[in-house]
Amino acid sequence: MTQDIIIAGGGRVGFQTAELLAARDENVTIIEADENRIAEIADAWIATVIQGDASDPDILEEAGVGGADTIAALTELTGLNLAVCLLATQLADGIRTVARVDRETDGAYDRFVDAVVYPGEAGARVAANKTAGRGVQTLAAVTGNIEILEISVAEGAPAAGKTLADVSFPAGTLVISGADGSRILKPETTLTPGSQYVVAVEPGVVDEVLQLMRG
Amino acid sequence: MSSHDQREPEAELGLLDATMIGMGAMIGAGIFVLTGLAAEISGPAALLVFLLNGVVTAFTGLSYAELASAVPKSGGGYAFVREVFDDFGSFIMGWMLWFAYMIAGALYALGFAPNFLELLHVYGVVAPPDQVGAVILPVVGIGVPAKFILAFVAVAGLVALNAASTAASGSAETVFTIIKVSILVVFVAFGFFSAGGGGETSFTFQNFDPLFPAGTGAFSILPAMGLTFIAFEGYDLITTVTEEVENPRENIPKAIFVSLAATVVVYLLVVTVAIGTLGAEELAAAGEAGIAAAATSFMPTGVPIIQNGGALIVFGAVFSTITALNAVVIASSRVAFSMGREGQLVQSIGQIHYRFGTPFVAVLLSAVVMLGSVFLPTQSAGNMSSLFFLLSFIIVNVAVIRLRQERPNMNRPYEIPYYPIPPILAIVLNAILAVVLIGFLIQTDLLALLLSVGWLGAGAVMYVALNKYRARGTTDEEGQTPTEQPVADRPREE
Structure with a gap:
């Protein structure tokens, strides 16, 4: 069965992650504030897009955080990503949270989020694996589209x-x-x-x- | 296993292909099968019936365009409603849409049969359709009219085809639709040219006077609109293939509007010619083969190869009904398949066949209902499927409004102009037609009404039963998760 996944931040990592997850037939919603990015995402036709700030609880509600299986905060700002994950945990019981952070932390965030994505491995494939979190894993080191x-x-x-x-x-x-x-x-x-x-x-x-x- | 038994992925569809899928579904059978029945109810005003239905359905078309551009899902109306309504709302939408398509399949099969007999008749293979006797089934020894046997065989054949292969793709639909439209253009052209001929069956505007039938007057167009509403359901079909369309956020709204406008024009021309040449009464008498009967009356005879010019139009009717039947066999199974994948029907309905790659169980289940329904009167099939399309389109329009309220910041590449007037108008007009149609069914067609209520009842039972089963099954599912967990947990990429 398909999962409902919210991705906060439609930048390079967020967008490519959404692309990989959509290819797996998951149900993806992207939260993004920038209009140009939104136009690009809409052209790719992979996800529903909510325009706004992911740290705004109303926007999270609009993105359907209440019924979502997982939220992945993949913007470039560690603080924002953590805030989004913590907000989501408050708003929705039992939601899986994935945060992109900007430095190796040695498990410091493990108490707060279910998975972290580091910059060294910030490829979208890793993010997609951690976000989907079940049954299917992309082996990361591959060139090209396959x-x-x-x-x-x-x-x-x-x-x-x-x-x-x-x-x-x-x-x-x-x-x-x-x-x-x-x-x-x-x-x-x-x-x-x-x-x-x-x-x-x-x-x-x-x-x-x-x-x-x-x- | 690179060379072993592999299937080709589906091709990209352009704006033309998407438009043709919509037109193909609409022009398919509605016009050939239902024109005669509409003329029976409302006389020459059948022309108005098709025009007004085009207007009513255009409002829902706007809603489809907005949803299709904003929600990147290929499941058609069901997928959009699933985005907005949680469980029961989307379940009942899918349940009704599934039924609408299946009954439409029966309707097209029932339209195919008499037209096919007419085609055989034109070439002298069989007697005129109304004189073809019953075929005695060898085993059971009872007589079954040839019409039903043909309809049954048509459905069974297409079901087998679609259960075993995914070959019936969208690009073939483009060619099919062009053929259908060309044949109708020939029909219209010869019909108008026959105006100068002065013969008994040539085109004359006297056939439009009086416009409304004597007893019932102008209100008779409402039940006729309900009956023929199905002739405009093609845009749902466009949105079931969105994934394969290039640049969907621009092309899908365009395809919806272009196909709708072109279809209305074609319908109006065809109905004008049919009534103008044959007159509403004779058209009504010809029933499902109305257009074919009109064509035979004025098309030139002695044409090389095909001999009788009318045969071309009859062939058009046969071809249109069979391709439209194919389209709804696919559409109905895809709705059931989506519901299965979303967990709203039993899991196996939402799975593809390991060898054929088709939604096998969904196709077979749809086939059962279709085959059972070919024994209905044509008019009942038209009424029921129109009713369920009307009801599900009401839900789609409600979904547009709710989505605007609940997700005001959702990106909508196409926005309905003058919102919220169009969706509200669509809800009101569709509701009026549905109510009139139900009233008409109470008076004339209790069987169709009972079957409709029965299907909804069965849906409610299915929904409750499935939820009970799920609630009991959750403990099992939790027991299974550990076997899947290792993959998810293993930090192989770190």
Whole structure:
């Protein structure tokens, strides 16, 4: 099932994170104040955009913080990001919070947010992994557009329990190996629920692959 | 597995393609199937019926344009309403829209059958449609009219096609629509040219006098509007493919408006010719094959290859109904699929088939209702599907207003001009048509009304049952999370 995810800050990191999550078919809402950025995001047609300041509780409510699964504060300002996460925790019980911070902190923020993204690794793929936080992880060190995903096959998903030869993946997909990385998969290998597989996917078909493996 | 059994991803659609999808869905079958029925209710004023429906539906078109530009989702009306209303509101919207499409499928299949028989008749393969006898089923030994068998076979064939492949894509729709519109243009042109001929069946404005039928007068256009409303539902279909359209935030609103305007023009010309040549009474008598009957009356005979010019129009009707049927088989299954993915129907409905890549369960479930509905009278099918489109469009307009109130700062690349007048007008006008239609059903078509109420009742039961099942299942789901947790927790990228 799709998750509702709010991303505060539609700059480079926020935008690319939203792009990756939208490709996974998650339900993304971006909060952004700058009109030019908003126009660019709207052109990409990946997320609903709320125009305003993410530290304004009314704006957070408008973005649907009450029903959201996760909020990721990904602006360039550490203080603002932490404030947004703390506000969100106050406004919505049990929401997952992810904050982008500007220096290595050694767990200092762990009491306040569920995950932090550091500048050294501030790529959108890391942010997307931490924001989605389940079943699907992008392996970060890849050039170009192809996504190398580590996907855990969900119980009850269409591909669960089928052999690789039986499942017809969309063009632009290559199932490489199990997560232990010791075997290249063969057509007769069964996709076992609960196990993880490394899959190379072109961005346009990520959602279909996830529909097959995650349900 | 790069070379093993892979499917091609879908192509990008341009403004023309998106417009054609909308026009194709609208011009599809409504005009061929319902013109005769509209003439039966309101006489020559059927012309006004199509015009006013175009106006009413344009207001809802504005709402669709605003939502489609602001909410980047491909699920059509259901996806937009899901953005605004939490559980029950969006569930009932999806439930009604799903039904509307399925019944529309039955309607198109029922329109396909007599036109197909007419086509066979033109070439002397079978007797005239009304004289084709029942086909005796070998096993059960009862006679079933050929019309139902044909409608049944058409639905079953397209369902099988769509269950097993994703090939029926949007770009083919462009070619289909151009063919349909061209055939109608030929129809209109020959109809007007026949005005000079002075023959018995040539075009004359005397057929429009009196405009309104004797007994019921001007009010007779209201139930006819309700019945034919379905002829304008195409913009919902445009917004179900938004994801594949390039530059959607500009092209989708444009496609909605252009397809609506072009469709209204085509309808008005076609209805004018049909009534002007055949007269409302004969048109009404021809029922689902009204346009085809009108064409056969004035099209030249002795044309090379196809022999009878009228056959071209009959072919147009057959082709339009079958492509529109295909479109709603896809649309209905996509609504069910979206509901399944959102957790509003059982999970398996929201899953694609591991081998075919299609929303297999959703297609099959939609097929069951469609196949069951081809045994309805055509008019009941038209009434029911129009009623459910009217009701779901009311919800869409309410959603626009609520979204403006709850999310005033949401980015809206396209904004409805003169807000809030258009959505309010849309709600009022759609509600009037729905009420008139329900009143008309109470008087003439209790079966359709009972089935409609039954579907809503079944929806309520389904909703409650699913929520009960979920509430019981939560403990199980929590038990499962640990198996998924390792992936999420593992700090492999750090």
